[in-house]
Amino acid sequence: MAIEEHETDYLVVGAGAAGMAFTDALLTHSDATVTIVDRRHAPGGHWIDAYPYVRLHQPSAFYGVSSVPLGQDALDVAGTNGGYYELAGADEIRAYFAQVMHRRFLPSGRVHYFPGSDYLGENRFVSRLAQESWKVRVRRKVVDTTYLEGTIPATSAPPFKVADGVRCVPAGEIARITITERPERFVVIGAGKTALDTCVWLLEQAVPASSIRWIKPREAWWVNRRFQQPQALLPDSYRGMAIQLEAMAQATSIQDLFARLETEGFFLRIDPGLAPTMFRGAVISEAELELLRRIEDVVRLGHVRSIERGKIVLDEGSVSTSEGTVHVHCASRGLARPPLRPIFETGRVTVQPFLWGFVCYQFAMLGVIEAIVKSDEDKNHLCPPIAYWDANTDYLSAFLATLAHERARAAYPALANWAKETRLNPFSRLAHYRDAPNVMEARERIKRFGAAAVGNLAQLLKTSAAQAGGIRDAN
Template sequence: MSDETLEADYLVVGAGAAGMAFADALLTHSDATVIIVDRRHAPGGHWIDAYPYVRLHQPSAFYGVSSVPLGRDVVDTAGANAGYYELAGADEIRAYFAHVMHDHFLPGGRVRYFPCTEYLGDDRFVSRFAQGAWKVRVRRKVVDTTWLEGTVPATSPPPFEVADGVCCVPAGDIARIARRPERFVVIGAGKTALDTCVWLLDQNVSAASIRWIKPREAWWMNRRFQQPLAQLPGSYRGMAIQLEAMAQATSIDDLFARLEAEEVFLRVDCDVAPSMFRGAVISEGELERLREIQDVVRLGHVRRIERDEIVLDEGRIPTSEASVHIHCSARGLARRPLRPIFEAGRVTVQPFLWGFVCYQFALLGAIEALLPNDEDKNRLCPPISYWDENADYLSAFLATLAHERARMAWPALAGWAKDNRLNPFGGIGHYRDAPDVIDARERIKRSAATAVGNLAQLLKTNAHEAKN
């Protein structure tokens, strides 16, 4: 089977949120032609595999691609998110990315899309189902969005052994179970586990019927400080609170304590010190629901589930064949070695600042289109690892502060970021005269420089203590 030869300026590997946001900005700010390949049957990345009750943990207004709004910009009036801007669910997000691809990308004639294909490297990809094989003559760059691709419970086996006869299902499958179990055993400490617990409670499952196995306790960000539009001044105040705490903190633990006292950070169990921080966002309503669950197991990771007991790192607990065990544990986002984002013939999509992922991936597309050379691009966007532990919050935030001024010194980028719908603070200029915004702006000015220096010192101290 010989390769069919194609030609394009860019070959984008992955049609998930990162690839779509990057391609959208690139198409908006250049005359580039783009080929997008993806192993899944439709655009949307991990959302194609997501459990049915998943929702964004950030407002819809901050998600997707720059040029196409997601949602209706309305405030929820019921449920755990009441009072805050809407959160799109899996069906809405999948429909949104299909709409972007088929109604915005493809009609212009500059994009070709190949679903159900596997990228092989060396500018080649093949069909997963048919005999098709293609070689692309890439005039500019291959854009790899898979370098840090993570795993989700829906598409990865549980990271523990399961004996025959044990009912163990991924999070999505509990919406389809045929019989009511005696007990639900939720395994995992991240957002999937949180969503699963909240969903079960919303289905009127008694909290006493839920056992939650948590290898680690997590910090969560308060959605109150992650709001767009009319509630943006409150989010801006949250930024001022964070910078003041960063300027004043005497240790990493002290920083988190200050932010918890201001309710910027939340934890489910106030008696357990969190060691995990992945930047996920919850509401105070969700927090109160989660605190209803009292049967919480903290014996490390699950190693094996037998018919009558669960074996963990630090002990064993009983279970039964009448229980359904819900696998909410997966590796999550990858933490591979970092490499320059912009190289000759290649863009390796990686995070480079703290915050909303779609904004920064769209920003990478704008930078690729608007800046003249890779040296300048990399100077503005040195990559960072995805956050997982408490100290990662400091290093990610420090990277944001250290390079934001340099990025905004480029007029084209500053103009792009201003009022960009994905930029969490892009529209703050509309509220410049609001008293809360004036106060927050002054607090930020007083604290920002000191925060940069103190964050660097706290990280240095933490690294020294870890070595010893």
């Protein structure tokens, strides 16, 4: 196989949301050339493999790349998102990223795109289909957007054994069931976003709640979509910021903090009688919550170990199943959690979160910082990485990281101006509503409680770490 030579300023590995948002920022804020390599046949990352009924959990207005809007800024008038701004589905998002690539990136003359190609490391990649491979001379940096890449049910086997004759399918396959295959019952396995979407979709398709069993090893907190809205509903989002800071300033423990935020309606849980231990920041509406509460057959016996022809074996017991049941695999591990490393290094950018929430805003900001800030040391000072959130304490540490480095980022006028203007920033249009009474009231609460929230968050995390250490020592 012949090796071809290629030259570029930036070699971006991955054409998902992270790679696309980062590249878009480079094109806007520098004169750099970019080469994008991705194993999938089209841009869009995991959306290429997504289950057909998946939608964004946050409004389309905050997703994608900064320079190209997604959606029509329309309010949904029906369904579980009724009254809130639109949520793009998988088909729309795939079409959007294709448009960004073919109408924004490639016509610029500064982007080369190699789909269907595996990155081998050391600036080398190979085509999956053609007998071609490339060695790239990278003048500036390799941008690795795959460091935290996880797994999804559509492309990974279930993390449990499945006996012959048992019907077990990944989430997306239930949308393709024919009338001759129609099951008597559905067993949804998983506690995260995919499982939630699957349960909601089944109920929206008029599947009786009594025909659904939900197996979940953990209970989760969910963010109320009411506080994640743009445009005319932005004042409620800003009020959500005030609610969080006030609770953070006054909470006496992590449990007390979550209780305060639940009382305000900011956080939601499906079963009020159980204390959630999982927090991944997923967003739902109160209408979805009410649907999910219809499912009464909920199994909480840990993770599934195996599905046999007559029973499901879990960590802490077993439950019966039947031949007429379809078991829906929603149990992939999701995003990876490798050790944190500096985002900016000589010859390398490793994309990782550094703010709470709104991932595309973060990805795009990394591209802006790479383009306008000179030294890697200064870049890393602006955005030290944090782990993706999984447990309740992760919410506190992520929010604290957001607050702690906000002033440093504001010291760069070009970065601050971009943040005020980009559609990806949920508060970029707040100035349009600055005189609204609820915005003025929220602003005063933020001023009053902001500094105290930072101090108390640090103390709550310190106390939690000490308690966890004491438990480990006792064991």
